[in-house]
Amino acid sequence: EAQVTQNPRYLITVTGKKLTVTCSQNMNHEYMSWYRQDPGLGLRQIYYSMNVEVTDKGDVPEGYKVSRKEKRNFPLILESPSPNQTSLYFCASSLSRGGGGYTFGSGTRLTVV
Amino acid sequence: GQNIDQPTEMTATEGAIVQINCTYQTSGFNGLFWYQQHAGEAPTFLSYNVLDGLEEKGRFSSFLSRSKGYSYLLLKELQMKDSASYLCAVRLLKAAGNKLTFGGGTRVLVKP
Numbered sequence: 001e002a003q004v005t006q007n008p009r010y011l012i013t014v015t016g017k018k019l020t021v022t023c024s025q026n027m028n029h030e031y032m033s034w035y036r037q038d039p040g041l042g043l044r045q046i047y048y049s050m051n052v053e054v055t056d057k058g059d060v061p062e063g064y065k066v067s068r069k070e071k072r073n074f075p076l077i078l079e080s081p082s083p084n085q086t087s088l089y090f091c092a093s094s095l096s097r098g099g100g101g102y103t104f105g106s107g108t109r110l111t112v113v
Numbered sequence: 114g115q116n117i118d119q120p121t122e123m124t125a126t127e128g129a130i131v132q133i134n135c136t137y138q139t140s141g142f143n144g145l146f147w148y149q150q151h152a153g154e155a156p157t158f159l160s161y162n163v164l165d166g167l168e169e170k171g172r173f174s175s176f177l178s179r180s181k182g183y184s185y186l187l188l189k190e191l192q193m194k195d196s197a198s199y200l201c202a203v204r205l206l207k208a209a210g211n212k213l214t215f216g217g218g219t220r221v222l223v224k225p
Contacts, residue, residue: 033213041217042200042215043156043202043215043218044215045214048212058212088153090155094213101148101158101161102146102158102213104156106154106155107153
């Protein structure tokens with residue numbers, strides 16, 4: 001089944017403790033992206049990647065890191081999480097062109113206390 | 114920068130029609146998408162417009178006017194399960210590649 005797999009689905013952590021949210025897609029998509037979704041603010045892009053070893057900042061990249069060492073994986077790293085990073089996170093992937101749109105992962109609900 | 118506007122909330126009756134408008138101001142327009150999102154779940158793709166006109170897919174239709182920076186999503190024969198948020202997203206052609214930017218979403222409540 002074609003899908004984007006995110007883990008974990010839920011995570012509660014403490015301020016300053018490094019964490020990684022994994023994202024993997026099995027559709028051979030070139031393009032992958034991370035979004036956070038907060039009430040009243042909609043989906044905001046954190047980072048995106050056009051292909052292996054090609055990444056760029058989105059609209060809200062501060063406090064996050066990403067890497068794209070393989071085409072299928074695009075992990076999101078929070079080196080020192082803070083409470084303002086409490087949010088619902090989505091990974092998404094797509095072909096680089098065409099009208100197929102993004103396929104989204106199921107989401108990761110992160111709480112930083 | 115880019116600005117994508119859509120109403121925050123709409124209410125409609127089961128069996129009726131609802132039209133959700135989306136206006137955008139962007140540079141480098143390269144397509145407009147509509148997504149449906151149920152509470153706490155991932156957005157799912159509904160439609161894509163890159164040329165002016167109407168695209169119809171069953172009960173859902175989407176319209177685009179590039180000169181006006183305007184799109185709408187039309188939901189016909191509303192069902193209770195259509196209660197969800199509907200997200201308008203614009204794809205921009207950037208030097209680094211395509212970028213998809215979302216509006217704030219329109220929450221649609223379908224009443225019996």
